[in-house]
Amino acid sequence: MGDGGRSGTPVRDLCGRRFAYELPCEAGTALAYTPRLLRDRGPSRSRTCRVGAGRRAMSRRPRAPRSSGGPSLKLPSTLVLVLALAAVPPAIAQAPAPTAKPAAPPPAPSQRLDGIAAVVNNEAVLQSDVEEQLYLFLMRSQTQVDSATVDTLRTQILNQLIDEKLILAEAQRLGITVSDAEVNRQAQEALADTKSRFDTPAAYQDQLRKENMNEEQLLEKLRGEARRQALVSRLMNKQVPHRTLGQLEAETYFKIHKDKFPHAPAELRLSVIQIPAQPESLADAKAKARAVAIRARIVSGEKFAKVAAEASDDETSARSGGDLGYLVRGSMDPAFEKAVFTRKLNTVDAPVRTIYGWHVIEVLDRDTLKTKAGRDTLGQDKQPLLEAHVRHVLVRVPLTDADVERTRKLAESVRAQAVAGKPFAELAKQYNRYAGPHSDDGDIGFLPLTSLQANIRSGLDTVQVGGVSQVLVNQAGFNIFRVTERKADREYALDEIKGELPQVVSEMIFREKLDEWVKGLRAKAHIQINKS
Known part of the structure; x- marks a missing residue:
């Protein structure tokens, strides 16, 4: 069994909290789909969430997880982002998770055969488009799902892509346009962000070659996506304006429409x-000695990123020089987290032992998680959520x-x-x-x-x-x-969700209006869905 099924991927602990790495597991029990190093790499400081009207915007948001070959240059659909970034807070959006065997993810885009999934008026939605968006959605959400849920997601994404074509066609019919200058500006910002996901310019160029394109071709794809996003956003804002309800109005809606709200789970x-x-003590001692030697290389002047790329057993973060991005307090192993939030910045102290192995850690920055308005994001204890920008080198301790x-x-x-x-x-x-x-x-x-x-x-x-x-x-x-x-499961009491109601109810009403509007577009269109 070698390392006992251990990998550098995160899991939730029994309470649903996210820990940063996967622990040893029994042979044969590893999930068919193992997510990357971090389910949520932590909010990135470099991007603003620019999704359609009514969706939550944060000044920092998670980067898309890296695939096994490094960051992908592929783009998520505008409306699939609606599905991925829905703004219903988890406290009252807890649908029961599936209990069946987790399904393997859809194959990577390069492995798929093509076909026509649907025809919308005279335009085709390709099966490859559906599978690519499904693949990207699963990689972004880092969710382990069963085969039935994968099928449901596939159907939802197909419908999202159909809706996107209908909305774009309606925008064209109504003469809604967006300037080339705006499209170019957003495309250049997206290109800069894409490049920032790679450790080096050489890694970026290598990924371009893997995806059989040059930078101008990538930029053209980014322009197309930027134009689609702008058109969809403008039309949605015009046809379905989003309004944030006040507290009293939201509470009244909740009291009248309790049947629309999920129950508190059992x-x-x-x-x-x-x-x-646990490994034998000799194996642990050897791993610790290796971690000490790795730290010595860094302290003596070698670049952390170079050492991580060469020596880390966490293959995913090794490709990014050991960078784990911003991690929120409460999402890590306790020993790892203690080091992250107590050590001096930009220092590399003694290796830390967690159940996952030995870690050489450097903390690059610490801050509170901010909203777009610049205010502190509060946790369940109503205290500001702390986050830290961390990189590490992992030395696993082999299990037999x-x-x-x-x-x-x-x-x-x-x-x-x-x-x-x-x-x-x-x-x-x-x-x-x-x-x-x-x-x-x-x-x-x-x-x-x-x-x-x-x-x-x-x-x-x-x-x-x-x-x-x-x-x-x-x-x-x-x-x-x-x-x-x-x-047993039960209805939520008003006091439990009072603070979240204005945002949640506003989103619910917006989505109801959006669904009704899109339903009208569908009624006027010719849509043929091919069942595979």
Whole structure:
């Protein structure tokens, strides 16, 4: 099994928080689609979100995740961005996640066969366009989904592309135009941003060659997308103007239309014993020595980016000189996060050990996450969200089949003791290595079912209150749960979502009006969808 399925990708912990790297997992349990290093690389300082009317704009937003071959030059569709960047806050937009086996992502664009997915009046929507947008959407969202959800997304994206053609045709019919100067300005900004995603000009040129284009061809594609975005935005603003509701109006809407709002998800109160697979001490010592040597190279004057590219076991960030972008506090492994938010800027101190390996870390900047208006973004505790620009070199500690099998047997033994009646709290104090917030007896409090990974949720479905689960394997290791309480899903109380209502209700009303307008465009058009 080699490294035990370990990779440099992020996972959520059991509470739904994002940790920066994937933990060891059992052979055969790795997901068919493994996301890149960071689900959300953190808001980028270099871009402003310029999506259509009514969508949230932040002064910094995540960069699109890099594919295995480095940053792609391919462009997401204007309306697919609507789907990807919907502004309904997560607190009241928690649709249950699928429990089926995760599906492999659609093949990369270069691997796809073409065909006609739909005809809109006299224009074709190519199957390759649908698959490319699906691919980009999954890479942007870094979401693990099952095959049924992939099919649903594919249908939604096809409909988005059909709608885009209808809106562009309507803009042309109404004589809406955008100046070449504006298009060129936006295209040049997009080109500069695209180049900034690459470590070096040579890497950018290499990607151009891989995608069989030169810079002028890329710029022409960017001009086309900029023109489409501007036309769609102008027409949408004209036909479906967006208005932000006041607090009283939003609350009134909520009281009248509660059926339009999702329920608060069902919750479980859980205790956990998490036992990650651990390598032998000799392997750990060798990895630490390698990390110390890597730090010595950097401290002695070698460029961090060069060393990361040559030495890091995190292949994804290695391509960007170890750069992880801006990471928000609460999204990292605790040991890694402590170093990120306590060390001096632009220094490379001693390597940090996490469950994922040894890290040589440099913090380049720290700040509070800002809104477009320049105000601090607040977390659930109403305190400003902190973020840090980080780069690292990862030295993994190899796991063997024997390491994993030894841990499995230990987990099964611990579960057997719990089932036989030994107090779960005692076992947790002895064996639990869960890195997230928890009490000494393993209690991690109430968790929404929707925040749990699919296989964990499925494994807990039939566990009665007071019962102990089977050993459930995820990227963090081997987990034994005790269910102490269950709460059914319910309607949200006004006080729970009061602060979010103006934004959410404004978005809901905007989308209802947009859907109705687009439905009218569809009614006047000839649309033929080819079923594959």
